[in-house]
Amino acid sequence: MDDKPSFFSVRYDLVQVDLPLLFDLYINSSVVKGKEKFVRIFPSGETLKKDDLEEFHKKYVQLYISEDQRSVYLRSLVKSQVDDVQKANVIKDAALDYLHNIFDKDKEFSTDLLSKSIEGCREVVESMVDVLEEHNIDSLRNLIGNLSFHDFYTYDHSINVSMYCITIFKAINPKATRKELVHAGLGGLLHDLGKIKIPTHILNNPGGLSNEDYLTIKNHPDFGLELLLSGHCKVDENIDLKIIGRVIHEHHENYDGTGYPQKLKGKEQIHLLARVCTIADFFDAITTKRSYNEVLPIPEAMNTMRNFRATKLDPDIFDIFDQHVRYIRAEATRDLKLSDSFDPTLPYAKLPLEELKKFSKEMDFGKIKVVDPSLKKKK
Ligand SMILES: [Fe+2]
Numbered sequence: 001m002d003d004k005p006s007f008f009s010v011r012y013d014l015v016q017v018d019l020p021l022l023f024d025l026y027i028n029s030s031v032v033k034g035k036e037k038f039v040r041i042f043p044s045g046e047t048l049k050k051d052d053l054e055e056f057h058k059k060y061v062q063l064y065i066s067e068d069q070r071s072v073y074l075r076s077l078v079k080s081q082v083d084d085v086q087k088a089n090v091i092k093d094a095a096l097d098y099l100h101n102i103f104d105k106d107k108e109f110s111t112d113l114l115s116k117s118i119e120g121c122r123e124v125v126e127s128m129v130d131v132l133e134e135h136n137i138d139s140l141r142n143l144i145g146n147l148s149f150h151d152f153y154t155y156d157h158s159i160n161v162s163m164y165c166i167t168i169f170k171a172i173n174p175k176a177t178r179k180e181l182v183h184a185g186l187g188g189l190l191h192d193l194g195k196i197k198i199p200t201h202i203l204n205n206p207g208g209l210s211n212e213d214y215l216t217i218k219n220h221p222d223f224g225l226e227l228l229l230s231g232h233c234k235v236d237e238n239i240d241l242k243i244i245g246r247v248i249h250e251h252h253e254n255y256d257g258t259g260y261p262q263k264l265k266g267k268e269q270i271h272l273l274a275r276v277c278t279i280a281d282f283f284d285a286i287t288t289k290r291s292y293n294e295v296l297p298i299p300e301a302m303n304t305m306r307n308f309r310a311t312k313l314d315p316d317i318f319d320i321f322d323q324h325v326r327y328i329r330a331e332a333t334r335d336l337k338l339s340d341s342f343d344p345t346l347p348y349a350k351l352p353l354e355e356l357k358k359f360s361k362e363m364d365f366g367k368i369k370v371v372d373p374s375l376k377k378k379k
């Protein structure tokens with residue numbers, strides 16, 4: 001980010017009226033792209049009337065708010081009567097901007113940029129914690145399904161994982177403090193930070209990865225930790241970057257010690273928030289549509305995840321997660337097993353699934369029952 005104040009657009013229907021405004025409203029008075037000229041049209045502290053806003057709407061295509069006032073805007077939006085999908089979409093837009101600042105390979109990477117972006121991410125997570133207050137894992141799933149998508153998978157994925165981390169952590173610890181929830185959410189939002197250093201053609205190459213590419217991808221927990229800790233980032237004093245660093249570094253460790261990069265094992269060695277993040281990461285990878293892969297309906301997704309209980313996934317957290325995801329097991333139409341080598345971080349063209357047995361469909365020819373002979377072989 002340069003020193004010039006930057007601005008983000010805001011929808012007319014999401015500006016509150018008849019209350020003292022907590023931020024300044026701007027318009028762009030220039031029609032030349034790249035040469036925007038932002039002019040303040042309404043100051044913070046004054047009450048914006050509905051008529052004023054309608055007048056603005058007739059005259060100006062778009063309203064803007066200064067980036068410096070984004071957190072104030074988010075907080076006022078979260079407290080407003082707007083529905084949760086709209087709130088979550090605005091929060092997501094803010095998260096996308098901050099993640100883009102970090103991940104954009106055209107931008108020169110600096111500690112200052114990282115600090116400002118992480119601080120922005122913290123603000124975003126604070127708003128997420130508020131919006132998700134009344135949500136459980138199940139309603140969050142619906143909320144995520146209603147959000148707009150970005151074409152760079154890592155952004156959507158990081159935002160979803162962040163929201164799942166907050167909600168799963170709340171499920172395993174109903175008395176969680178706000179500070180703990182913010183750490184859970186921020187760890188989720190930044191868990192794949194190290195992917196900045198992985199070339200995009202590897203990250204987005206479903207099906208065509210060589211062993212070497214896979215080894216490169218597997219470096220992302222190390223890269224992420226290095227980036228976070230080497231730069232002496234300055235963030236809000238309530239954030240413990242060491243904890244965020246552990247989520248980044250340990251989210252691909254497996255509960256049974258077979259993960260990477262350090263082969264840590266169990267509750268003693270793998271940080272609680274990293275174990276939460278592993279489950280959120282796994283769940284999002286198999287249930288959220290990417291442009292190139294099929295997703296599983298929830299009953300099948302939960303059945304396949306259950307196979308990794310106590311191997312990849314912390315069994316206690318998984319059990320609570322399982323209880324909170326409302327679904328009817330009998331609704332599963334296929335009995336599937338995900339390959340043991342499944343890694344949620346890889347861009348699969350097709351999930352590595354094996355169908356264990358077809359659900360027995362008997363063909364009824366009058367009084368004679370014929371069972372499809374191919375079903376018998378698979379037992
Ligand atoms: Fe990852």
Ligand SMILES: [Fe+2]
Nearest residue numbers: 191192281345
């Ligand atoms: Fe991930």
